[in-house]
Amino acid sequence: MTSYGKLNLLGMFGMPVFAVVGAIILFGTSTDTLVFVFGTNLAPMLIGGFVSALLIRAANKAGNKKFLIALSPTLVPAAFGVLWYLIGLFNLGAGDSGAEYFAGPLYLVAWVVAASVIATVVYMVTPSSAG
Numbered sequence: 001m002t003s004y005g006k007l008n009l010l011g012m013f014g015m016p017v018f019a020v021v022g023a024i025i026l027f028g029t030s031t032d033t034l035v036f037v038f039g040t041n042l043a044p045m046l047i048g049g050f051v052s053a054l055l056i057r058a059a060n061k062a063g064n065k066k067f068l069i070a071l072s073p074t075l076v077p078a079a080f081g082v083l084w085y086l087i088g089l090f091n092l093g094a095g096d097s098g099a100e101y102f103a104g105p106l107y108l109v110a111w112v113v114a115a116s117v118i119a120t121v122v123y124m125v126t127p128s129s130a131g
Contacts, residue, residue: 004056004067011074012049015081016041022085023101040105041081048073048112055123064128072119077111084108 016038023037055070081104088100 002056002060004071005053007071008049008052008056008074011052011071011078012045013042015045015078018082019085019101019104022089025089026101037101040101041108044105044108044112045074045078045081047109048077048116051116051120055119058123062128066123066126066128069119069123069126073112073116076115077108080111081108 019041020034020038023034027033051073052071055073056067059066059070084100084104084107088104
């Protein structure tokens with residue numbers, strides 16, 4: 001596995017783990033809640049990871065340097081997800097503390113789909129020598 005594949009896996013599994021850590025801070029160690037938070041955050045990240053894996057494979061076969069474009073369907077939504085949960089952790093008094101854990105994965109799906117479409121289009125139109 002290349003270092004880009006490892007970054008892809010880190011983005012895919014790191015963001016749901018970060019969400020679970022935040023859920024532990026807010027809700028305690030309720031197992032069903034933690035499994036729900038992990039699963040609902042993992043599902044969209046698997047979609048982005050799959051698109052990234054396909055783009056990384058295409059970049060390896062073509063021998064070009066488009067790996068940052070290929071990683072964006074995983075890393076961009078992961079960064080937005082982590083930022084979403086950090087804002088929720090530091091803004092505890094704003095209302096329902098569980099709302100971000102229900103809405104976050106829904107937004108994550110939208111971010112993953114948008115980043116996947118944009119990355120695929122940019123990958124296709126970018127010259128081979130560009131990265």
